[in-house]
Amino acid sequence: MSKDLSVDVSPESLKEDGRPKWDNKFQYILSCIGFAVGLGNVWRFPYLCQIHGGGAFLIPYFIALIFEGIPLLHLELALGQHLRKGSISAWNTISPYLGGVGVGSWMVSVLVSLYYNTVLTWVMWYFINSFQEPLPWSVCPLNENRTGLNEECYESTAVNYFWYRKTLNITPDVTENGTLQWWLVLCLAACWGIVYLCTIRGIETTGKAIYVTAIFPYLVLTIFLIHGLTLPGATEGLAYLFTPNLNILKNPHVWLDAATQIFFSLSLAFGGLIAFSSYNPPKNDCEKDAVTVAIVNCMTSLYASIPVFSVLGFKATTGYWDCLDRNIISIINKFDLPEQSIVRQNYTTWIRLLNSSYPEKIAGLKLKSCDLQEFLDQSVSGTGLAFIIFTQAVILMPGSQAWAILFFIMLFSLGLSSMFGNIEGVFTPLLELQIISKSTPKELISGIICLISFLIALCFTLGSGSYWIDIFDSYAGSLPLLVIAFFEVIGVAYVYKIKRFSKDVKWMTGRNPNLYWQITWRYISPLLLLIVFVAFVTLQIQKSPSYGAWNPKYEDFPMKEEKVYPPWVLAICVLLAVFPCIFVPLVALFHLIKRMLGSKDPSSVPPEVFSCQGANSNFPHPKI
């Protein structure tokens, strides 16, 4: 019955539907780009490039972009633009049986908004601490009786101590909740305040804010690029990043990582893109928009990895030089040689000489072996890259406050523009549901959303908060998206039918989608998504879910202690992964049952008859 519903909207009625719209096309494109370009472009892509064979990783990355990223992006943008509704109503319009897809993507947006803003809280905490001289993560504090440095700090590093103790105040186990960290609560309130400020009236306000939050990161990246390239050791870092190792392509993990990275990087299946494009004028070239956004996102990832790896190379080189210098000092002190006799350049010759003449003395010094490759191999992604590695590198730069401030403002803008997309994915469908009356001001609705999210997100400011954020990120922000995207493509290609969709797109853009789109929408993208989903699930099941806990009492401290999740936490993980996906079959089942019950009762009159009679009574009788 749903297939008979006409979804063609006449152009005249669109002008008066009162839907908010973008001030100009640039705002819309910038919002989509801001949503897609997020923290992952800075701290996940360079890491993947590094561990998956450098330049060779770009091959599976671009293949995934062409066959998975761009088709799905075009699909979502065209869908939103044509139906002019948020995700829930849009999928309901396509088919009531597919309404679950919209509800699922709304749920994922809610879950991701909750924990994503807490990551921004951490960024803000580091930002407001960057105004101190010296930077608080550069020195270890003293212990209680002022005899030495704090033990936890001394055994790990000052940077680690500041992150794990001063910021997170992390507990040694995910089951130990700890208390609410008041400084994080304050920052969380400020972050949600800023999000509320920018999304208070929907796209009216985010459209203005996006000019700053989407463009500013590019400025800072450029500044870091120029500065990073002048740092010593930058070329080593870049060479390490981009040296292609083509053998890596034989490893299926690499292809899987490329596919998932493209998928999550473009922020597909959140419903936010559908919401953004629903505010577009209907005759807008969504095909060009999709290609533009996808290419800008990928270029940004590449552009961001250059300063990141210059700085990492600088940090590795500085660490290597420090290691050498320490060894040199101990040798000089032991043998009472004059200063400057041993320098980094002739270190190896000296070591060989001394080892042959005084092997016992050299052995007694316990010199550490300094290997530049080892320092470069210390690769980290995610929060570790930003809050540990990068902060350490920033201390070594002259003018560290300015660099730290710039870096954290950039991260904050990147995250904030992605938050806009997430909040829009939550906000727009709510406005269209019948539960909220039309007279409620938008400010109130967005205020309530932000307030409820703030209260729930307080859980992430507990001592065990960062473990929970990892759980949310791995389970709620990954698997459901694959499922929802799969059903999106299948729904449009086989329920709504590609022929009809192509006609709609032609009406919007003025040309029929060409063979590339037809093939990818119909066959390649669904197949690719299915393969990625199966591979992802298989890999997740194979490795037992464990996490690295920061435990000062661990014997191998400062290495992280590998712990297994207790069963109740595992249950929550499964729930997070399954809950958004479950709506897809649930809603379909609900409508199926409703239809079956409806057809069983012959006395019930189909609703079309009533509407005709109602329509007749409205017409004025001509004979009166």
Next chain:
Amino acid sequence: ILFLLIMLLSPCVLLHAIMCRVSCSYGYAWDANEEYLFKAMVAFAMRRYSSKSTTQISNVLLCNVTDRVSFWFVVTDSTKNVTTVPGSEVEEAVRMNRNRINSAFLLNDKTLQFLKISSTLSPPVEPSTPVWLIVFGVVLCLTVAGIVFLIVSGIQRKNKESSETENLEEKCEVTVTIENGIPCETLDLKAGHINGVYAADDERFTSL
């Protein structure tokens, strides 16, 4: 002369000697003048510590100066016959005045090392309000100000819109009621119009 050398060397064999190490790759070479300054600083430290002004530069003896620049030194006490001041006293004196000694050489605790004397760790300067709280306050104030401004402007806009629609409705009520295409006002209903046709017929009717 041999006797003098032996006299000079022997103090370093004593237990009270302290080892000192200088990393002087920072702009000047270690020569006899630097040694003289060092002796002066140690004498100064001893004077300040024991507050008796008897220690002279000649009381400080350096020995075993190597190219690395490291040496041992002792402080003798001229009041008591050629005895050396106990190492612990010298250590304490140097520790108290470490800052001054370092600054005289433009060096720090790492580059001018006294072995066996651990540097006292000075606690970092803590301002009364942590800096981050101030920055946080600024950010929060800006955010709240922005929110209040937007909400107030939203309410004002809504009031203006609703008062505009009210004005529009009043204008509609002022529109004239129309009967049969003729506005009511032109038909002066209070005063009737005398139809001239009937008035003229009054004379035809005979009077009773």
